[in-house]
Amino acid sequence: xxxxxxxxxxxxxxxxxxxxxxxxxxxxxxxxxxxxxxxxxxxxxxxxxxxxxxxxxxxxxxxxxxxxxxxxxxxxxxxxxxxxxxxxxxxxxxxxxxxxxxxxxxxxxxxxxxxxxxxxxxxxxxxxxxxxxxxxxxxxxxxxxxxxxxxxxxxxxxxxxxxxxxxxxxxxxxxxxxxxxxxxxxxxxxxxxxxxxxxxxxxxxxxxxxxxxxxxxxxxxxxxxxxxxxxxxxxxxxxxxxxxxxxxxxxxxxxxxxxxxxxxxxxxxxxxxxxxxxxxxxxxxxxxxxxxxxxxxxxxxxxxxxxxxxxxxxxxxxxxxxxxxxxxxxxxxxxxxxxxxxxxxxxxxxxxxxxxxxxxxxxxxxxxxxxxxxxxxxxxxxxxxxxxxxxxxxxxxxxxxxxxxxxxxxxxxxxxx
Numbered sequence: 001x002x003x004x005x006x007x008x009x010x011x012x013x014x015x016x017x018x019x020x021x022x023x024x025x026x027x028x029x030x031x032x033x034x035x036x037x038x039x040x041x042x043x044x045x046x047x048x049x050x051x052x053x054x055x056x057x058x059x060x061x062x063x064x065x066x067x068x069x070x071x072x073x074x075x076x077x078x079x080x081x082x083x084x085x086x087x088x089x090x091x092x093x094x095x096x097x098x099x100x101x102x103x104x105x106x107x108x109x110x111x112x113x114x115x116x117x118x119x120x121x122x123x124x125x126x127x128x129x130x131x132x133x134x135x136x137x138x139x140x141x142x143x144x145x146x147x148x149x150x151x152x153x154x155x156x157x158x159x160x161x162x163x164x165x166x167x168x169x170x171x172x173x174x175x176x177x178x179x180x181x182x183x184x185x186x187x188x189x190x191x192x193x194x195x196x197x198x199x200x201x202x203x204x205x206x207x208x209x210x211x212x213x214x215x216x217x218x219x220x221x222x223x224x225x226x227x228x229x230x231x232x233x234x235x236x237x238x239x240x241x242x243x244x245x246x247x248x249x250x251x252x253x254x255x256x257x258x259x260x261x262x263x264x265x266x267x268x269x270x271x272x273x274x275x276x277x278x279x280x281x282x283x284x285x286x287x288x289x290x291x292x293x294x295x296x297x298x299x300x301x302x303x304x305x306x307x308x309x310x311x312x313x314x315x316x317x318x319x320x321x322x323x324x325x326x327x328x329x330x331x332x333x334x335x336x337x338x339x340x341x342x343x344x345x346x347x348x349x350x351x352x353x354x355x356x357x358x359x360x361x362x363x364x365x366x367x368x369x370x371x372x373x374x375x376x377x378x379x380x381x382x383x384x385x386x387x388x389x390x391x392x393x394x395x396x397x398x399x400x401x402x403x404x405x406x407x408x409x410x411x412x413x414x415x416x417x
């Protein structure tokens with residue numbers, strides 16, 4: 001009886017848990033960023049990017065002001081050091097002058113003492129005193145002699161005190177100079193850090209500017225495509241898929257007739273910076289000279305063009321549908337781009353040519369993320385938008401490649417599953 005009751009309770013509990021899991025899921029999962037579905041979505045992306053740029057520019061301006069404030073503090077400290085050095089020189093001059101005066105007074109005092117000694121030995125001193133016509137004159141003559149000797153002693157003492165003061169002043173000024181030098185080093189380091197922030201803002205601003213430009217091109221392109229499509233134009237509510245006829249692909253082809261994998265997709269050591277565990281968003285394909293034709297790995301619609309970017313050079317994004325699934329293919333370090341935004345390409349379309357050699361900054365070019373002629377080829381799930389870029393979470397190993405260095409092929413139809 002008890003066993004039957006326990007079985008019923010267990011069955012009821014399992015049914016409840018299964019129902020709960022089906023309705024609510026086991027663990028709450030954060031929803032992925034929504035891909036643009038309509039023309040209005042693209043316009044919203046553009047507006048968000050412009051807002052983000054405005055915020056970035058404000059932070060950049062604030063950093064510039066902080067840098068100027070630190071620079072002013074450095075200039076003030078340098079002026080104080082210059083004044084301290086000048087004061088040290090003046091103190092040294094005063095010490096030298098005092099030393100000269102001390103030597104003169106010492107010499108004068110010695111002469112007075114010698115004269116007094118001589119006067120005393122020759123009774124001249126007594127004659128000088130006894131020759132006084134009155135007691136008053138005698139007292140005055142004795143006081144005069146004592147005043148000469150005490151005055152010399154006082155002058156000597158004053159000068160010695162002055163030298164001590166000047167020596168202490170030199171020490172104080174030297175200590176102040178060291179403190180100011182430390183202050184300048186601290187301020188200079190702060191300025192370096194701020195310039196680092198400013199550089200990051202500059203890089204970010206460049207990214208934002210590039211994204212804004214690409215987003216604007218997407219809006220312009222899809223506005224024209226949607227307005228000229230065979231379906232009724234719904235304005236911002238128009239579905240992007242209704243505006244383009246993205247071809248269907250049964251499979252993938254290689255983007256180059258021949259090539260060799262020279263760098264893998266995924267975590268690697270950066271060949272330029274040497275940073276370990278650096279993420280590589282695609283594969284690098286070598287064994288081709290600059291100017292070699294690049295083909296679309298799958299037919300689709302050109303969704304993004306970025307020209308002369310500082311890390312990637314000329315970059316091209318194509319939205320494709322393969323096996324009923326949406327993907328974005330991307331091609332970096334191109335010498336030339338032969339297609340336009342919104343253009344529908346086939347797998348036989350030459351979309352551009354291999355670059356990465358003459359375009360490298362090491363050879364006077366504009367692309368700092370390349371060391372020689374090659375194609376960076378990548379694939380991600382979903383369609384490309386200027387806002388999402390090529391997020392790591394959506395990148396996949398390019399289909400048809402075994403992701404091993406040295407993998408070679410000599411025909412576009414070669415496929416390594």
